Amino acid sequence: KNEVEQSPQNLTAQEGEFITINCSYSVGISALHWLQQHPGGGIVSLFMLSSGKKKHGRLIATINIQEKHSSLHITASHPRDSAVYICAVSRRGGGGGADGLTFGKGTHLIIQP
């Protein structure tokens, strides 16, 4: 079982629809990241969460630490939102140093006009 699970794997929706992508994790974390990857490979950090909820424009990210679950929402979706959305976690380490991320497999989102 992967330590970070995302659903759905693939999502096709019509322009304007409300989009939800889910992420569950099974390890202790210090933070959870939502990333966006466009065709061509470039990755952009959308959110970094340790608790609660964050909002940037039409994007909203929430996290429930007790349930080990996070969601990414897109309101009023647009074709330019088409990308792979990746959930990743910073594992809670003991040494105080930085750790790399553990990634989910990503959600391929297509927004049709």
Add this chain to the structure above:
Amino acid sequence: SAVISQKPSRDICQRGTSLTIQCQVDSQVTMMFWYRQQPGQSLTLIATANQGSEATYESGFVIDKFPISRPNLTFSTLTVSNMSPEDSSIYLCSVEGTGGGGYNEQFFGPGTRLTVL
């Protein structure tokens, strides 16, 4: 934020050869990370590169295959040695920025798309 550049952006290499990928950051950072993304897969951490010490490799990755240099706080290289077609991937470097609440945002380079024939 941090701006990261990588060279080369892509390459096609022959089996058995080696390729060195460069990662340059526009600010000094303590930790740099190297990831691999195989076709259709998510990213996997290869190693963490610390300035002034040996890189720390994840399970399944070894220094002989993926030697890393970290000569200063803004630069690192990853070499993919004795390549085989299974090494065809996107290789990305990443750094941690300074976020709020003590937790650090990740910034990624544009990636190096490697094809091994």
